[in-house]
Amino acid sequence: MTDRVSDISSPIGLIAGGGVLPFAVADSLVARGIKPVFFALKGVCDPEKVSQFQHHWIAVGQIGKVARLLRAENCRDLAFIGTLIRPALSEIRLDWGTVRVMGHVLAAFRGGDDHLLSGVGRILERDGFRMVGIKDIAPDLLMPAGCLTRKTPDQSATADIAKGLDVLRALSPFDIGQAVVVIDGHVVGVEGIEGTDALLARIAQLRAEGRIRAKTARGVLVKAPKNGQDLRYDLPTLGPRTIENAAAAGLAGMAVVAGNTLVAEPQALVGAADASSLFVVGLPA
Structure with a gap:
């Protein structure tokens, strides 16, 4: 957690994509007396x-x-939240504010998703936002340390987690993804x-096709x-759907980094995992 958590201004702008996470964040803010203002992406955010x-x-x-609306709403702080399918450059709806910084936009698109988001974030920060x-x-939505469920990882699962x-550390410089599936020491999906x-879903399909022959619950x-x-x-990010899909894939469980993963x-x-x-x-961490 950064030292800025006590310095968050109200209202705060939420540039919101899909999924339930934007609304969980909004509820968390409201509970602490901070007003959220949504800047909802058309065709993505739940209307x-x-x-x-x-x-x-x-x-x-x-x-x-976005910059004009943020100023009109008196939002100094803003955050990107929710899922978003990476758009092609041809799909961007250009306005004059975008054209003015087009060089920075093109630079942001040259990297992976994290590079894209941070690049757009830097453009907005140049306009005076944070x-x-x-x-x-x-912070209440962050994964705590330890096991949350009745079932705990056995020795085999612990070894799979370490691998x-x-x-993920080895792949990190290539900005490929944030997840991997390991079964009995074998990397079966990235x-x-x-x-x-x-x-x-791909792991479940590979099991169904007999390409993965390990027993289920492994x-x-x-x-x-x-x-x-x-x-x-x-x-x-983790949610109940992740649990359902992990169960369908025949896995024993999942491990994520505490404090740096959203729930x-x-x-x-937890209820879905125990079931x-x-x-x-x-x-x-």
Whole structure:
């Protein structure tokens, strides 16, 4: 957690993509007396849920419009939250604010997703805003250390976790993904652009095709942020759907880095894991 958590201003702007996480963050802010203002991405953010909050609709690439609206709403601090499929440059809705900084936009698109988000964040910071992360604004959503579930990892799973962390550290410089699946010491899947849920669906399919012959209730999903990653952007996230997909993939459980992983629905996640006899472990940072 940064030292800025006590210095968050109200209202705060939430540039919101898909999923439940933006609304979990908003609820956390409201509970602490901080007003969230949504800048919801068209076609991505849930229109029914966002209607419960002060909000504006924006398209990807409307940097000038976002800056104007942030100033109108008196938002100094802002955060990127939620899922977003990386757009092609041809899909960006250019406004004059974007054209003015087009060189910086092009530079942001040359890297991976983390590079893209941090690049756009730097553009907004040049306009006088301050990018903050969920670690700053909703620390109650961070994964705690230790095992959250009745089931705990056995010796085999512990070894798989260690190997998974080694793999993620080795892949970190290439900005490929934040998750890997290891079964009985074998790396059977690495997260790519498709995301964690699709990775787990691929493992389930490989089992169904007989390509993975290990018994079910074996293997671990390991998630961790990349080395040197700006932790204000794109932290690994867990939710009940992750549990359902891990169970369908025949895994024993999952391990993530405590304090650097988001859990949007912790009670539902633990309940789903216990019902499926999976373990969920928060690893020391």
